[in-house]
Amino acid sequence: MRNFVKVADSVDVLPLLLAVAQRRHLWNANPIRTTHPGTAHAEVDDILLRFNVVPDNDPAKVIDDTECINFPALAELPEARALIFGLMAKVQGERLGRCMITRLKPGGRILPHADAGAPATYYERFHVVLLGEPGCIFRAGDEQVNMRTGEVYWFDNTQVHEVFNNSAEDRVHMVIDIRTGK
Template sequence: MSNHTQSIGDRVKLPFQFDVQRIIDEVYQMPMNNFIYYNVIPLRSPAHFVDPSLPTPPSTEDYADGSWTDWLDTQELKSSPYLTEVVDMFKQHTKVTLVRVLRLAAGNIVKEHTDPTLGLEIPKSVIRLTIPIINAPGVEFYLNNEIVPMKPGECWYMRLTDPHRVINNSTEDRINLTIDMIPNDWVQSLIKGS
């Protein structure tokens, strides 16, 4: 493990607090399809997914840094003024790639896994920021076998190249907003300074 990684740690709460009720109001205006245990609503996606008239990017073996395609806001994000404001806050500082609303049904889990390209210490990577929206008692996010004490409206960087899992022992769906971005100097100083 490099000194750079040790100095940051595997989780950092960033100095932002977002308006949970405004996010909830906008999320519940989105098409909420029936789902089995896990549901994803894309808010920012590869350009050819958002606009099928655009060409599909050429195949690449390196998808890590998000440069393999252009990224566009989906109609769900364009129809959500506050979520647009949240995403634009980051877009004014760095390239924002994938943005999603993630729902994990009550009583379900996300098995332990790693995301090999989602860590600040990985060259040519993106990082993921997580903003819990609905995180009822009984929802437990484990990173390196320790619970990350995330509260609704907070914003967290986690080194997701490390093992992590989610257990939803609550009676409500867990809903998170995730924002992937290029870790430029602004992003790195934000994480290191928090």
């Protein structure tokens, strides 16, 4: 496969999944990705852990395309730090970018889109699957995968990609952008 590479499996994601379930108030506290006009992510719920805007949801306050700051949710979910920095070590990351947890309900869809600009070309995009069941299809370019719970993938987010959750469960991923030595 050219657009997806499985970099780990059998990762213990249960502590983070449980922590997220116990902190429902974190979902959509910062809806900048899901509410702007024309977003491909309108059906997604987010928990932003690190992002490149200030946490008051004002898109005019973009810090920089590559500079990200910690959001309060990261402090409330210390279980995420072990997964984030474990992955950073595994891929020999040099800089940490955006980190977010996304949820797509059964029957939901992320519309086709390709990420562009500095965040997509400066960072590598990784997905840590916190909950993934059969029937949830992630397509990038002419390839598709069914990412399962505990797997970690790199994927080329500059390719047109989309997600269909045809499973009976939520699809929950932690998305991590990491600058690597390439």
